[in-house]
Amino acid sequence: METLRPIIVEHAFFKGFKPEHIDLIVGCASNVRFNAGEFLLRAGEEATQFFILRQGKVALEQFAAERGSIIIQTLGEGDILGWSWLVSPYQWVFDARAMELTRAIAFDGKCLRTKCEEDHDLGYELLKRFTPIIARRLEATRIQLLDIYGKYSEKKNGRHG
């Protein structure tokens, strides 16, 4: 795990963490790789990890029997994937599928939850970093819901060329 330390320390998500917290986090980290088409996580399964994507592209998606897979969002290099490990009942809500060869660092959620219970400062630092990610994804989802490029949106005072 120690070989992952420089990568973890360099990532923007962990900027400002105390060295002792980095030690705890590194202890929960592992290097993982997924070929195109492989799933990083599946809806309904226990959420045991989160990922920092180092390379590649991942589709967060929902399968619908009548339409096939619907991609909700894609994530790429540098992005954080997965927060269900933080939220009871710790189950993935969507699938995450590697669209191409993807390398990532996986963090053991159970391991981190235990450490956060023991050290609330660590828990607070992690939440401070996850909250903006969740807020930004919620904001992006709301913009998607607005259907800003829809015909109605562009009819009144809108752009048609």
Add this chain to the structure above:
Amino acid sequence: MGNIPKRKMVDTDNIVDPMLPLPYQVERVRKDTYDTFTVELKSADGKRQFPFEAGQFNMVYVFGVGEVPISISGDPSRPEVLVHTIRAVGLVTEAMRKLRPKDLVGVRGPFGNHWPMEEAEGNDVVIVAGGIGLAPLRPALYHIISHREKYGRIFLLHGARTPDDLLFMKEIERWRGRSVMEIHVTVDRALGNWGGNVGVVTTLIPKAGFDPVNTVAMVCGPEIMMRFTVLDLRGQGLETSKIYVSMERNMKCGIGLCGHCQFGPTFICKDGPIFSFDQIQGMFAKREI
């Protein structure tokens, strides 16, 4: 709000009568997406050229139906052909969709100011286009490509509703192949067979990796998209004076007489449609305006 700086505005002196539509003949009609198409026009007498600046618009008249403002989407260095890319969203634009070669339309213009091509020289340029908003930005891209040495890194961030709504993709792929700019495309929704990005266009901004100190941004799309884009550009450190947006209102006369496109103390058709964000931020997204 400060005074609106007079970049190059519409020079109505050069237009014989800015209220008189001149006849233009349809040369070609190309379907871009299921609801968007591009028409190429030439003056009916075959002699008149149509010089314009990137970002300007025309009032295009379908005889017997009506007249609408349409941005010019062609190459400013090719004034012999007038190109408009149009989304069929209303009565007039639906009628335009039925245009065929040799049909005649009326054209008044060009109206309005233009993208800050001179101000952007020596800088990186970030172009953020949402949906049909890429059409008014395409002349700026043509200009940059033909004066490539005058600009730093160029980023094109293009968002659309679905993969089927993406505009000018063949051309974009050609630009990507020639490495003239860094291109990032995303859609709001897609099925599993789509291999590109999914997410709102603003998600591309932090990943683009431009230097905010030496960057000029040009943004065009629905106002909601522009609002969130400006927030993210500012979040990356861009000053509001270096963020330019193209506004759209109910343009009618095109020369600031009728007042239909009034936007606070300005008229979009005459003082705009392109504003640096610091000029209009006090009015932008205000429901009273």
